[in-house]
Amino acid sequence: MKKIAVGVTGASGSVYAAMLLQHLAQRSDVEVGLVMSDNAATVWQHELGNDQYRNLPFRLWNKNDFMAPFASGSSQYSALIICPCSMGTLGRIAGGISNDLITRAADVMLKERRRLVCVVRETPYNLIHLRNMTTVTEAGGIICPATPSFYSRPQSIEEAAMTVIHRVLQLADIPADSYQWGEGDSAATPH
Numbered sequence: 001m002k003k004i005a006v007g008v009t010g011a012s013g014s015v016y017a018a019m020l021l022q023h024l025a026q027r028s029d030v031e032v033g034l035v036m037s038d039n040a041a042t043v044w045q046h047e048l049g050n051d052q053y054r055n056l057p058f059r060l061w062n063k064n065d066f067m068a069p070f071a072s073g074s075s076q077y078s079a080l081i082i083c084p085c086s087m088g089t090l091g092r093i094a095g096g097i098s099n100d101l102i103t104r105a106a107d108v109m110l111k112e113r114r115r116l117v118c119v120v121r122e123t124p125y126n127l128i129h130l131r132n133m134t135t136v137t138e139a140g141g142i143i144c145p146a147t148p149s150f151y152s153r154p155q156s157i158e159e160a161a162m163t164v165i166h167r168v169l170q171l172a173d174i175p176a177d178s179y180q181w182g183e184g185d186s187a188a189t190p191h
Helices: 014-025 038-048 087-094 101-111 127-138 157-171
Strands: 002-008 030-036 059-061 079-085 115-120
Touching (some): 002 101, 087 101, 087 115
């Protein structure tokens, strides 16, 4: 069974975290450890109007609990997905600052050469953001902006958000049944 950690920060984009976690909850082949920043819960409540993350079948670790297995390289967690990833969290990762469980888990993924996928959610980017993205990329992380694609012609906000989540799952080496460019879909033909 694949083990992954999911970190949720207070960046806008709780819909991405909700959809990712709902998808992972339906899989029997993935064990998930979940950690949320203080602001993540506040933003989730504001944007989605609920606290459904509490009802998911995952262990929710306290952001200061460094006893979580994914805080150590000796654990067998193969990936950390930070979704959404705030620019503050990205900056601390880029600076090597492990001041909470999310940033510590990111440090572990980088040092162990495992998958770190940061679903950054900010617009526009300033030069510091771009340099932090470069630093994390050079260290082995993957920057996946929360930018939907429209090849599949999504018909709702949720469908558009799911184009990002399918890509994130693929980047974390978790199969996702998603739209594939050029596989006989007439949507791929420009009009």
